[in-house]
Amino acid sequence: MKYLPLLWSNLARHKTRLVCTLLSVVFAFLLFGMLMAIRQAFTLGANFAGANRLLTMSAVSLTVALPISYGDRIASVKGVERVDPQNWVGGYYQETRNTVYALAVRSADFFTIYPEYQLPATEQHAWLADKRGAIVGAALAKQYGWKLGQQIPLRSNIWRNKDGTNVWDVTVDGIYTSDQKGGDSQLFMHYQYLDDARSFANNTVSWFVLQIANPDQAGEVAQSVDALFANSPSETRTSTEKAFVANFAAQYGDIGAIVTAVVAVVLFTMLLVTVNTMAQSVRERTGELAVLKALGFGNLRLTGLVLAESLAITLVGGIIGLVLSYVVIGGIPGALLQFLPGLYLPAHAAALAVGLMLLLGVLAAVLPVSRAVRLQVITALRSAG
Amino acid sequence: MNALKQLLVVSLMNFRNLRRRMDSSLVAVAGFAGVVLVVVAILSIRAGFHATLATTGSPDVAIVLRGGAGSEVNSVLGGNQSFTIGQAPGVAQDQSGAIVSPELLVQISLKKRASGLQSSVSFRGVTADAFKVHAKVHIVSGRMFKPGLNEVIVGAEAAHLFQGVQLGDTLHTGRYHWQVVGIFDDGGGLHNSEIWTSLPVLQGAYQRGNSVSSMYAKLTSAAVFPAFKESLEHNPQLNVSVQRESDYFAGQAQGMSLFIGIVGAIIAVLMGGGAVFGAVNTMYTAVAARTQEIAMLRALGFGRMPVLASVLIEALVLGLVGGVCGGVLAYLLFNGFQATTFNSLTIIAFRFAVTPQLLGWGLAYALVMGLLGGLLPAVRAVRLPIAASLRQS
Numbered sequence: 001m002k003y004l005p006l007l008w009s010n011l012a013r014h015k016t017r018l019v020c021t022l023l024s025v026v027f028a029f030l031l032f033g034m035l036m037a038i039r040q041a042f043t044l045g046a047n048f049a050g051a052n053r054l055l056t057m058s059a060v061s062l063t064v065a066l067p068i069s070y071g072d073r074i075a076s077v078k079g080v081e082r083v084d085p086q087n088w089v090g091g092y093y094q095e096t097r098n099t100v101y102a103l104a105v106r107s108a109d110f111f112t113i114y115p116e117y118q119l120p121a122t123e124q125h126a127w128l129a130d131k132r133g134a135i136v137g138a139a140l141a142k143q144y145g146w147k148l149g150q151q152i153p154l155r156s157n158i159w160r161n162k163d164g165t166n167v168w169d170v171t172v173d174g175i176y177t178s179d180q181k182g183g184d185s186q187l188f189m190h191y192q193y194l195d196d197a198r199s200f201a202n203n204t205v206s207w208f209v210l211q212i213a214n215p216d217q218a219g220e221v222a223q224s225v226d227a228l229f230a231n232s233p234s235e236t237r238t239s240t241e242k243a244f245v246a247n248f249a250a251q252y253g254d255i256g257a258i259v260t261a262v263v264a265v266v267l268f269t270m271l272l273v274t275v276n277t278m279a280q281s282v283r284e285r286t287g288e289l290a291v292l293k294a295l296g297f298g299n300l301r302l303t304g305l306v307l308a309e310s311l312a313i314t315l316v317g318g319i320i321g322l323v324l325s326y327v328v329i330g331g332i333p334g335a336l337l338q339f340l341p342g343l344y345l346p347a348h349a350a351a352l353a354v355g356l357m358l359l360l361g362v363l364a365a366v367l368p369v370s371r372a373v374r375l376q377v378i379t380a381l382r383s384a385g
Numbered sequence: 386m387n388a389l390k391q392l393l394v395v396s397l398m399n400f401r402n403l404r405r406r407m408d409s410s411l412v413a414v415a416g417f418a419g420v421v422l423v424v425v426a427i428l429s430i431r432a433g434f435h436a437t438l439a440t441t442g443s444p445d446v447a448i449v450l451r452g453g454a455g456s457e458v459n460s461v462l463g464g465n466q467s468f469t470i471g472q473a474p475g476v477a478q479d480q481s482g483a484i485v486s487p488e489l490l491v492q493i494s495l496k497k498r499a500s501g502l503q504s505s506v507s508f509r510g511v512t513a514d515a516f517k518v519h520a521k522v523h524i525v526s527g528r529m530f531k532p533g534l535n536e537v538i539v540g541a542e543a544a545h546l547f548q549g550v551q552l553g554d555t556l557h558t559g560r561y562h563w564q565v566v567g568i569f570d571d572g573g574g575l576h577n578s579e580i581w582t583s584l585p586v587l588q589g590a591y592q593r594g595n596s597v598s599s600m601y602a603k604l605t606s607a608a609v610f611p612a613f614k615e616s617l618e619h620n621p622q623l624n625v626s627v628q629r630e631s632d633y634f635a636g637q638a639q640g641m642s643l644f645i646g647i648v649g650a651i652i653a654v655l656m657g658g659g660a661v662f663g664a665v666n667t668m669y670t671a672v673a674a675r676t677q678e679i680a681m682l683r684a685l686g687f688g689r690m691p692v693l694a695s696v697l698i699e700a701l702v703l704g705l706v707g708g709v710c711g712g713v714l715a716y717l718l719f720n721g722f723q724a725t726t727f728n729s730l731t732i733i734a735f736r737f738a739v740t741p742q743l744l745g746w747g748l749a750y751a752l753v754m755g756l757l758g759g760l761l762p763a764v765r766a767v768r769l770p771i772a773a774s775l776r777q778s
Contacts, residue, residue, distance in 0.1 A: 020662040027659035061492035157459045251727040269419040273663035276412040
């Protein structure tokens with residue numbers, strides 16, 4: 001603690017330089033936070049897919065429907081506890097670009113299969129009792145200003161009902177939240193409503209969600225399910241929800257690799273800036289360092305001083321940047337979020353950022369420290385004379 | 386004239402002793418280069434994706450989809466509607482009648498060669514008219530499929546990307562086997578990511594009866610499109626939406642375009658900000674190192690402007706060098722880089738395009754960053770008190 005004034009006076013020696021370096025680091029970590037949030041959004045929630053859920057879909061393609069009769073046969077497979085037939089709605093609100101991630105599900109078992117969704121019991125009952133009811137995620141409701149009890153003319157870019165329109169009126173019976181961040185941007189309606197009223201493809205589903213008893217047996221259960229339908233007109237492919245979401249997300253492109261590459265270039269540049277600052281600052285203080293050495297400061301304490309100075313810059317700048325990114329991401333208007341629901345700064349990214357700040361601080365101190373340690377007191381004092 | 390001469394003298398002096406300030410200057414250059422590299426690379430993704438879609442769409446071809454369907458994937462039309470569409474005003478004719486191409490699109494799952502991951506690929510059923518509408522499509526190796534047989538031709542990018550679709554391979558999907566008899570190229574467009582076969586065979590294999598996804602009509606000219614659209618969209622027997630092919634594909638790219646634009650802007654501003662502050666540091670150091678020199682020049686009668694300009698010019702040169710390095714790196718590393726993305730449930734292969742225009746923007750941005758970085762230090766340089774600076778030792 002007694003070195004704090006010394007540390008401060010060293011840092012404040014060149015205020016402009018200190019501010020410039022700090023701002024460089026602030027910008028770098030502000031960018032880092034935003035990129036990590038984008039990367040997170042592109043995992044499409046693969047991180048919180050349930051370990052005890054499997055997905056059975058057509059082996060040909062996700063767009064090929066399966067007969068609903070498969071549901072009962074899947075349910076009879078050993079290890080399968082519940083089966084939920086789900087149908088992709090292709091929903092949008094008012095205009096085609098306002099995509100609504102809407103699914104038609106069999107509601108009776110829904111909350112058992114998806115324990116992460118939370119909804120008051122009264123709203124659950126209201127939804128189960130209302131054939132044309134829907135529950136919407138809190139983020140989605142906020143985005144379009146939907147209120148409980150409101151009727152929404154949801155449109156589908158796939159399904160027409162029997163009166164020839166693509167409008168599916170649903171009532172908001174419940175607004176759910178999710179204990180997983182970013183998991184509250186979907187709309188769920190009743191499968192029976194969609195299937196009874198649609199003009200084609202009746203008695204089919206997009207996929208089945210299976211709840212299994214033991215996540216360790218996922219592989220065996222998946223194989224038994226697919227074996228049931230081998231060589232039938234509609235062969236199936238079953239995978240864990242996590243594997244499916246990860247594979248689906250990967251098709252958008254390797255966002256992870258792109259973000260990593262950009263972050264690497266950003267941090268490398270910032271490393272150069274910080275190294276430069278530290279090198280300059282130590283070079284200018286050659287005389288002072290020599291005096292400290294003459295006063296009996298050991299190499300360890302000198303190293304500590306330079307390192308502390310460097311770390312102070314990267315940590316203070318980095319944390320300001322990270323906090324700013326958190327504020328900015330939180331302030332993004334809902335209209336923009338529809339492109340990327342689930343945009344948030346995950347905790348592991350924040351931890352990674354702090355790790356990188358420490359690394360950056362240490363790396364930036366290496367060169368100046370080695371210079372300070374090798375300093376010959378006599379020569380330095382004489383030349384500083 | 387005198388001021389110009391002074392400027393020349395001061396600038397030359399600056400550059401001669403640049404070597405002494407090399408490491409600090411290199412930091413500024415690396416900062417600018419990093420920004421230009423990243424921003425140009427990100428925007429080249431958009432340029433490449435645009436180029437692929439622009440190659441595919443032609444203004445004198447109209448695409449007819451079911452009303453309300455946003456894309457071919459969601460659209461279903463009766464095959465018999467091709468007659469009505471062929472009768473609409475403005476459709477081009479040849480010896481076999483109106484040029485209308487009914488096409489069925491289904492999605493199949495294929496494994497990527499590189500990663501082994503499953504991808505959703507478009508499998509398109511076409512008739513002979515398709516090759517009149519999509520005139521750029523031509524066979525590059527092997528031969529055309531024979532109508533009525535389970536034979537396919539594969540787009541050049543698809544053959545490159547996926548397992549089991551090279552010339553001579555047999556493609557297994559569902560219960561059917563398809564012989565790959567040819568590889569085709571459409572001049573770098575969207576169809577290169579697809580697999581094509583004969584329409585009736587695909588309709589049979591996927592139990593689609595006579596229905597198709599879309600109809601493409603070749604028009605006599607781009608100008609007749611409004612009349613063509615009007616007549617079909619107001620036909621009470623049809624429920625269709627009609628778009629120019631070029632607009633349709635441009636629309637498909639919109640979301641991605643906007644997204645990359647936003648991300649590119651965020652990176653340009655934030656990373657650029659970081660680099661500018663790094664450069665401000667460098668230039669302050671440069672000015673500080675030359676305090677005495679500058680004071681001496683001023684004492685000798687050199688004006689403020691030449692001194693100010695000389696600092697700015699040095700900063701601009703750093704920006705220029707950084708911009709060129711970043712642009713060249715971006716070109717060498719990313720131009721032609723093959724990537725895929727996902728649009729309307731199908732995979733689209735495209736190549737990053739580092740265009741001259743992008744390089745120009747990158748360079749201009751580097752110069753702006755250089756200028757911003759040099760501004761404050763330049764002002765400090767001319768404000769240095771002459772007498773006090775000369776006395777400094």
